[in-house]
Amino acid sequence: MCTKTERGKLVDRELEFALKEILKRLFKVQEVRDSDSIETIGMWDSMGHMELMAALEREFNIRIKPEDIINLTSVKALKKYLEERL
Amino acid sequence: MTKSFYRRLLNIFKASKGMIYTYYGEKHTYAECYSNMRRFNYYLHKKRQKKIVLYGSKNFPVYSAIYSIILSGNIWIPVTPGIPENRLMAMLGVLMPDVIIFEGELPQDIRRFCETHTIELLKLDDILKEKREADFTNPDFAPDEWAYIMFTSGSTGVPKGVPMTHENYINFVENALEILPFKKGEIFSDYHDFAFDISIFYLFCAPLTESAIAPIKKKEERMFPLSHIQNNNITVWSSVPSVISCIQRFRPSEKSKNKIKIMFLCGEPFSLDVLRYCYKYLDIPHVYNFYGLTETGVENFYHDCSPEDLDRYKEKDFVPVGKPLKKNNIRITEDKELFLGGCQVTPGYLGNVGQENFEEIECLRWYHTGDIVELYKGVYFCKGRVDSQVKISGHRIELMDIEVHIRKHEAVKEAVCFVEGEDDIKRLFCAIEKLKEKELDIRELTRWLKSKLPDYMVPKRFFELPQMPVNKNGKIDRKAIRHICSEKLKAIEGASLV
Secondary structure, eight states: OOOHHHHHHHHHHHHHHHHHHHHHHHHTOSOOOTTOBTTTSTTOSHHHHHHHHHHHHHHHTOOOOHHHHTTOOBHHHHHHHHHHHO | OHHHHHHHHHHHHHHOOSEEEEETTEEEEHHHHHHHHHHHHHHHTTOOSOEEEEEOOSSHHHHHHHHHHHHTTOEEEEEOTTSOHHHHHHHHHHHOOSEEEESSOOOHHHHHHHHHTTOEEEEHHHHHHHOOOOOOOOOOOOTTSEEEEEEEOOTTSSOEEEEEEHHHHHHHHHHHHHHSOOOTTOEEEEOSOTTSTTHHHHHHHHHHTTOEEEEOOSHHHHHOHHHHHHHTTOSEEEEOHHHHHHHHHHSTTSOOOOOOOEEEEESSOOBHHHHHHHHHTSOOSEEEEEEOOGGGTSOOEEEEOOTTHHHHTTTTOBOOOBEEOTTEEEEEOTTOEEEEEETTSOOOOGGGOSGGGEEEETTEEEEEEEEEEEEETTEEEEEEESSSEEEETTEEEEHHHHHHHHTTSTTEEEEEEEEEEOSSOEEEEEEEEEOTTSOOOHHHHHHHHHTTSOGGGSOSEEEEOSSOOBOTTSOBOHHHHHHHHHHHHHHHHHHSOO
């Protein structure tokens, strides 16, 4: 049986994987780095960002608040947000 | 027409009791604006037809400076801070301005340029602090004097300056005031940069209806304009349609509360899908599609949309550009290219470039727009370009303008740009062939390019090709390149998990 921390890590890793798959699919890139953001991935523009928000709401069955939308513009911020929300 | 237009404008600044600027809690009256204008006028009133660059953001005093420059009979040239320095330098080279009024700090190189060319530098804050003022005399400008200059993309990599006479743009503003059902005290959104000439719409229609302007200042606000619309109680919205389509992408089938009564869309193809969204989920009573070019005084065609359009034009999938505004003459060539004639046709580019697109026939000035139009059910539709220019987010761009810059990167041998995308969202892509001996990092290339070109001119995705395909004549085969790249895209989509 996993200890709590190990389980937490496992879930986080799955989460990261799922997030990166969404980013890859939406922004049509082969690889997503932890350091990536709206500044480093070309197709992650304002239109792409809205598509991303809609995709996250759908796939993770959450509702993102407008004030959060404008802050979730990097892989790091997204990971942190999802970890807290899920 | 010019005189009465400016007299009206000046009288409103002098007498209106209302608000002209609102940004969340920050509000400013016409009286405050006029007091600032008089301070700027202290420096401007002895000048006439001088080229005045205004390097500033969307803070309140900048608006006063714009009105002051124009009402003092000088020529306004908007520059947004953050513009890549070499681009600004190229613009200044074409322009040779007389004065630069700047907010905050000017980049060092620009300062040096001004010193070498004896361009007068005025710091916006200093002008306001000094409290010296000058009255505005009643504007008596000739219709063919210049009011402002905007820049568009040029194929050589140097932006082209388009001067605008009073008559050129006033005809558009008067048309807009007549067509749109404005009331006193509207709140106009100010979404785009001043340097995008849609700004003329709200900069003049707002004061002439004694209304307020609500700017978008931050990148984050621009990303999610719905908050701006709701928090500032916007009643008149103006933008390119893709901004609305952005809101639609996020909540495609959910009503979003807002107070917009008039929606002025322009600058790019406007799909019926976005129109449907405006009616069904935003409940906008009056939606308009405008069409025009910087070279022909902002907007020249308009269409007053109705819910029936969704059915009437469903074969076309797009909203028509409608019919010409008053005092706009049109001719359509055998190749379906639109020529626009009349008082809105501008004097031609600075520096005597591109004059072949302007001509005079029987005392009427005409401009060859390069746009293909088609008449369908009594209204005009815009069908694309006759040349290699492309339209992205309302900006008309020469692909060569971008390629020239990309080729300057040390690892790039060849670059070919093209536009891909669905109806509402067109994105700029680029195929790259790198120099064999060099390494190419796309992220680094993007960063490098962002320091050279405005954001909308930086390709959203690069495709590295081992070699550019060529046609029989040995010329680069743009069509084949597009095909290869779209296959590459499909391959990525197929490979990723859902």
